[in-house]
Amino acid sequence: xxxxATKPIMLKVVIxxxxxxxxxxxxxxxxxxxxxxxxxxxxxxxxxAILDEIQGVLIRKFLWEPKLAKETRRWVASFSEMVxxxxxxxxxPHAFDNRFLECALAGxxxxxxxxxxxxxxxxxxxxxxIVNPATFLRLILD
Numbered sequence: 001x002x003x004x005a006t007k008p009i010m011l012k013v014v015i016x017x018x019x020x021x022x023x024x025x026x027x028x029x030x031x032x033x034x035x036x037x038x039x040x041x042x043x044x045x046x047x048x049a050i051l052d053e054i055q056g057v058l059i060r061k062f063l064w065e066p067k068l069a070k071e072t073r074r075w076v077a078s079f080s081e082m083v084x085x086x087x088x089x090x091x092x093p094h095a096f097d098n099r100f101l102e103c104a105l106a107g108x109x110x111x112x113x114x115x116x117x118x119x120x121x122x123x124x125x126x127x128x129x130i131v132n133p134a135t136f137l138r139l140i141l142d
Contacts, residue, residue, distance in 0.1 A: 010043040011140065012081075014104045016114035017053045019133055020076060025062065029133040033113055037079055042140075044080040045107030049099045051077055083107045091125065092118045104128045111136060 015033060023030035037044040051073045058069040085102035092098050097118045104112050105126060112130045114120055119130050131139070 010040065011111070012043045012045055012107055012109040013037070013111040013113055013136075014045050014050075014100050014107065014109045016100055016112065016116055016119065017050060017057060018115045019113050020054055021057060021062070022115065022133075024058075024072070029137055030115075032137055033133045040079065044076075045083055045103055045109050046076065046080040047083050047085055047099065047103045047106070049096075050103060053096065053099075081107060091122070094118050101125050101128075 013033075015037060019030045019033060022028070023034040033042075036042045054076060055069045055073040058064040058072060059066055064072075083103055083106040085099075085106040087102060087105055089098050089101050089105070091101060097116060100112050100114065100119060103109070105128070109128055112119060112125075112128055113133055113136045114130060115132055120132060122130050124130060
């Protein structure tokens with residue numbers, strides 16, 4: 001009887017814009033989350049709307065050159081699974097935060113990793129666990 005090696009199922013996550021930007025600018029636990037995604041130890045799920053937000057925030061709030069912000073957008077896309085959410089949700093008053101919920105649903109993510117209290121306060125959404133980077137790392141590395 002032959003045994004077939006199976007590839008381990010990779011944990012699917014949606015990494016919020018604030019975590020990605022914190023990783024890029026400040027390091028720490030957000031950078032560790034991003035490193036896990038880059039190394040394909042976890043699978044980041046993203047959408048065009050989220051990538052647009054990353055690029056826009058880098059330009060508007062952090063005064064990055066548009067070319068560098070666009071390259072950063074491409075870099076994040078390069079290690080992420082792209083989804084086009086079809087389901088619209090309106091759970092959080094801050095409208096854009098709902099895009100992370102939609103992305104997680106479309107990509108069948110297990111976690112949303114965020115530093116945004118609007119998301120974290122939900123704790124879960126349709127079975128998706130919403131945590132900050134420190135809690136995520138503690139859950140998967142312990």
